[in-house]
Amino acid sequence: MSDRSQLLATGKSFAFDAETDAEFERLAARYPIRESMIMPALWLAQQQQGWISAETIEYVAERVGTYPAKVFELATFYTMYHLRPVGTYHICVCRTLSCYLRDKQEIVDFLADEAGIRPGQVSDDGRFSLEEVECLGHCGSAPVVQINGEFYEDMNVEKLRALLTTLA
Ligand code: FES
Structure with a gap:
C-alpha cells in the first residue's frame, strides 16, 4: 500500500x-x-x-x-485523491472483506507478474499504477477492480488479462 x-x-x-x-x-x-x-x-x-x-x-x-x-x-x-503521479491506467483493487475472501490477492499478484507493479507503484512504461483501496461499494459482486473510475465486478485473473489487452 x-x-x-x-x-x-x-x-x-x-x-x-x-x-x-x-x-x-x-x-x-x-x-x-x-x-x-x-x-x-x-x-x-x-x-x-x-x-x-x-x-x-x-x-x-x-x-x-x-x-x-x-x-x-x-x-x-480518501484514496480517490492520488498523492503520487499515477499511470495512464490507475488500477484500484478492493482489499476489504468480501474482496479479500474472494481472492483479490490473486489479482494483485497477477498485476505484479504482468505489469511489474505492486501497490503504490507505477509501471516502468508509465501505463499502469496500482493501489489497494477500501470497500468500493460493490461487495455483492466481489472481487472488484476500478480502472480510471470504471468499475469491473466479479473479476478474476482471466477477465483482467483480457481487459488489459483492450486498453490502448
Ligand atoms: S468489499 Fe470489495 S467492494 Fe466491498
Missing part, C-alpha cells in the same frame, strides 16, 4: 488554470461556507494536474480560506 501520510513536493507552485478556476468559482457559489469547497477543489486540482502535490494542498487551502492541515486530512483520507 502506498504511504498516504507523506506528500511529495514538486518545488513548483501550483495554480488553477483559467478553465479550472472558472469551474471552481461556479461550484463555490453553491456553498455558503467556502471551506466546504475543499473536496471539490482537490478534485479539480487532480483533474488538472493528475495528482495532488504538497504545493496543491497549500494552494487549495489558500483558495478555500482554511489551513493546509485540514486539506491534508481530507486528501490523505
Whole structure:
C-alpha cells in the first residue's frame, strides 16, 4: 500500500488554470461556507494536474480560506485523491472483506507478474499504477477492480488479462 501520510513536493507552485478556476468559482457559489469547497477543489486540482502535490494542498487551502492541515486530512483520507503521479491506467483493487475472501490477492499478484507493479507503484512504461483501496461499494459482486473510475465486478485473473489487452 502506498504511504498516504507523506506528500511529495514538486518545488513548483501550483495554480488553477483559467478553465479550472472558472469551474471552481461556479461550484463555490453553491456553498455558503467556502471551506466546504475543499473536496471539490482537490478534485479539480487532480483533474488538472493528475495528482495532488504538497504545493496543491497549500494552494487549495489558500483558495478555500482554511489551513493546509485540514486539506491534508481530507486528501490523505480518501484514496480517490492520488498523492503520487499515477499511470495512464490507475488500477484500484478492493482489499476489504468480501474482496479479500474472494481472492483479490490473486489479482494483485497477477498485476505484479504482468505489469511489474505492486501497490503504490507505477509501471516502468508509465501505463499502469496500482493501489489497494477500501470497500468500493460493490461487495455483492466481489472481487472488484476500478480502472480510471470504471468499475469491473466479479473479476478474476482471466477477465483482467483480457481487459488489459483492450486498453490502448
Ligand atoms: S468489499 Fe470489495 S467492494 Fe466491498
